[in-house]
Amino acid sequence: MLDRGKLLTADDAAPTDRSIGGGVAHVYAPVRLWHWANAAAILVLSLTGYLIGTGTPAMKGEASGNFLFGYIRFAHFAAGYVASVGFLLRIYWALMGNAHAIQIFCVPLWRGCFWREVYQEILWYAFLTGDPDRRPGHDRLAQLAMFFMFTQTITFMVVTGFALYGQGAGTDSWQYKVFGWLFSIWPNSQDVHTLHHLGLWVIVMFALVHIYAVIREDIISRRSFFSKKIG
Amino acid sequence: MDDATETFYSVIRRQGITRRSFHKFCSVTAASLGLGSLTASNIAHALETKPRVPVIWLHGLECTCCSESFIRSAHPLIKDALLSMISLDYDDTIMAAAGHQAEAILEETRAKYKGRYVLAVEGNPPLKEGGMFCIDGGKPFVEKLRWMAEGAMAIIAWGTCASWGCVQAAKPNPTGAAPIDKVITDKPIIKVPGCPPIAEIMSGLVTFIVTFGKLPELDRQGRPSMFYSERIHDKCYRRSHFDAGQFVEEWDDRYARKGYCLYKMGCKGPTTYNACSAVRWNGGVSFPVQSGHGCLGCSEDGFWDKGSFYDRLTTIKQFGIEENADKIGMAAAGVLGLTVAAHAAVTAVKRLTHKPDRAAGKGKPS
Numbered sequence: 375m376l377d378r379g380k381l382l383t384a385d386d387a388a389p390t391d392r393s394i395g396g397g398v399a400h401v402y403a404p405v406r407l408w409h410w411a412n413a414a415a416i417l418v419l420s421l422t423g424y425l426i427g428t429g430t431p432a433m434k435g436e437a438s439g440n441f442l443f444g445y446i447r448f449a450h451f452a453a454g455y456v457a458s459v460g461f462l463l464r465i466y467w468a469l470m471g472n473a474h475a476i477q478i479f480c481v482p483l484w485r486g487c488f489w490r491e492v493y494q495e496i497l498w499y500a501f502l503t504g505d506p507d508r509r510p511g512h513d514r515l516a517q518l519a520m521f522f523m524f525t526q527t528i529t530f531m532v533v534t535g536f537a538l539y540g541q542g543a544g545t546d547s548w549q550y551k552v553f554g555w556l557f558s559i560w561p562n563s564q565d566v567h568t569l570h571h572l573g574l575w576v577i578v579m580f581a582l583v584h585i586y587a588v589i590r591e592d593i594i595s596r597r598s599f600f601s602k603k604i605g
Numbered sequence: 606m607d608d609a610t611e612t613f614y615s616v617i618r619r620q621g622i623t624r625r626s627f628h629k630f631c632s633v634t635a636a637s638l639g640l641g642s643l644t645a646s647n648i649a650h651a652l653e654t655k656p657r658v659p660v661i662w663l664h665g666l667e668c669t670c671c672s673e674s675f676i677r678s679a680h681p682l683i684k685d686a687l688l689s690m691i692s693l694d695y696d697d698t699i700m701a702a703a704g705h706q707a708e709a710i711l712e713e714t715r716a717k718y719k720g721r722y723v724l725a726v727e728g729n730p731p732l733k734e735g736g737m738f739c740i741d742g743g744k745p746f747v748e749k750l751r752w753m754a755e756g757a758m759a760i761i762a763w764g765t766c767a768s769w770g771c772v773q774a775a776k777p778n779p780t781g782a783a784p785i786d787k788v789i790t791d792k793p794i795i796k797v798p799g800c801p802p803i804a805e806i807m808s809g810l811v812t813f814i815v816t817f818g819k820l821p822e823l824d825r826q827g828r829p830s831m832f833y834s835e836r837i838h839d840k841c842y843r844r845s846h847f848d849a850g851q852f853v854e855e856w857d858d859r860y861a862r863k864g865y866c867l868y869k870m871g872c873k874g875p876t877t878y879n880a881c882s883a884v885r886w887n888g889g890v891s892f893p894v895q896s897g898h899g900c901l902g903c904s905e906d907g908f909w910d911k912g913s914f915y916d917r918l919t920t921i922k923q924f925g926i927e928e929n930a931d932k933i934g935m936a937a938a939g940v941l942g943l944t945v946a947a948h949a950a951v952t953a954v955k956r957l958t959h960k961p962d963r964a965a966g967k968g969k970p971s
Contacts, residue, residue, distance in 0.1 A: 429869040430850045432860050442850030545834045554825060561826055561906035564876040568919040568930050575934025579941050586945045
């Protein structure tokens with residue numbers, strides 16, 4: 375439970391309160407549920423999105439006997455709905471849940487202590503300080519990555535995704551009515567396609583950093599945890 | 606032009622067109638506008654009773670392909686009659702008058718039909734150097750455009766030039782060519798993009814305005830919804846190959862011969878709003894995709910600046926070298942991956958060579 379709790383701390387970028395102790399699973403349950411549903415949706419979205427951008431090798435047989443691209447696009451749209459609804463629930467939880475839940479939406483950039491902790495954490499990651507007591511610092515850096523690479527990108531992807539979906543669904547669809555304003559900013563939806571595609575790679579880069587940081591943190595913390603236990 | 610009450614019908618009859626042909630035209634127009642069969646008689650009634658709408662057709666920076674398209678409108682009656690039906694008072698490409706005579710017509714129409722004439726603009730004005738890159742009648746075109754727009758009822762922006770800017774506004778746009786809605790902001794502007802627009806769309810739009818005495822419903826971009834509410838992709842006859850995942854890989858490969866989808870060849874059909882796949886060209890003979898070539902997206906904003914016509918992903922020039930989103934994304938992810946790997950390696954080396962002070966090493970509790 376402790377290890378998984380740590381994973382989730384990195385997920386949520388919440389500075390953990392020592393007093394939570396055994397209550398971690400309960401505190402993070404909705405976030406954990408969202409995290410894995412979201413991760414699965416993003417995996418599907420990334421793979422199908424890449425294929426939609428590049429096209430598939432030609433299928434044999436008649437067009438009436440194949441629906442490969444249709445299925446790929448369906449998977450993309452279905453996963454998109456899952457990710458979007460999940461994100462809405464996550465926003466709800468940020469407002470209604472515990473104090474940590476809002477951290478990926480609200481970064482206290484205006485606070486001096488925030489930047490001091492970021493600085494400490496940069497030193498730690500650059501191997502310039504040996505002090506492993508990096509608890510607040512790590513959380514701050516992860517929080518920055520969460521906010522600027524994940525939260526903002528996902529918001530952008532949901533908006534552009536639904537706008538592009540609205541083009542296919544027709545100008546009288548609710549998707550076009552709600553998100554069609556995007557085409558006042560970029561009248562040629564080719565631009566929206568390009569930006570949506572770039573967003574995929576931002577998410578891929580976030581996933582790289584995210585998974586690496588979590589695994590690294592887990593290994594290092596476990597050692598300190600063990601050493602503490604042994605000591 | 607002298608007789609303001611002259612109706613379309615009287616002009617048509619004067620041109621030697623029979624009443625039977627006139628009604629055929631009304632039926633065809635009603636059908637091409639997607640209206641019911643009863644509307645044909647409404648159109649006939651309107652043309653018989655309504656005074657001709659004076660149209661001033663200005664040319665800025667353009668190639669005249671809009672005019673070329675317009676005069677090739679599929680139905681003979683449109684070619685023979687519509688050009689005369691609308692009181693095309695001024696169009697320097699095809700009018701008989703020239704020089705001072707021609708300019709006098711502009712002044713006269715502007716004064717006589719103030720607030721009642723339609724200003725059709727083909728091409729766009731260059732704005733740099735006070736508009737000196739396009740001189741028309743001894744004045745910068747942008748001044749003529751502003752002056753004529755003041756008294757117009759509505760303005761039609763023919764083609765991609767007037768609607769979006771087109772080739773003369775492509776980067777780096779040395780003359781500062783700008784779509785007309787950047788110059789005229791206080792009048793309704795109907796954008797009819799396309800390079801050129803489809804002839805039947807042009808004549809259909811004019812007929813709509815003349816018949817109903819109002820502008821058609823416009824979409825968010827200011828285009829008539831009846832022609833620009835669907836993409837080429839939505840009505841493409843190769844769409845089934847798209848859904849099936851059957852794409853042309855190279856020009857002249859066997860998939861091209863089978864007529865598979867041109868998505869991977871850079872077809873811009875999925876991002877292009879136009880009626881080509883429904884109305885087609887040259888009297889419904891064909892359209893680019895049908896001839897085996899992908900859509901260039903000529904009716905979309907900035908279609909010259911979206912990289913190759915033959916790539917699905919747009920070239921992104923902001924990165925200095927011409928790359929698309931996939932190449933940039935992969936390169937960035939690759940660099941990041943290497944950084945992560947290097948960081949992991951340094952972490953491992955540190956852990957192995959340097960024993961941390963475990964008393965202080967609290968790690969992150971959870």
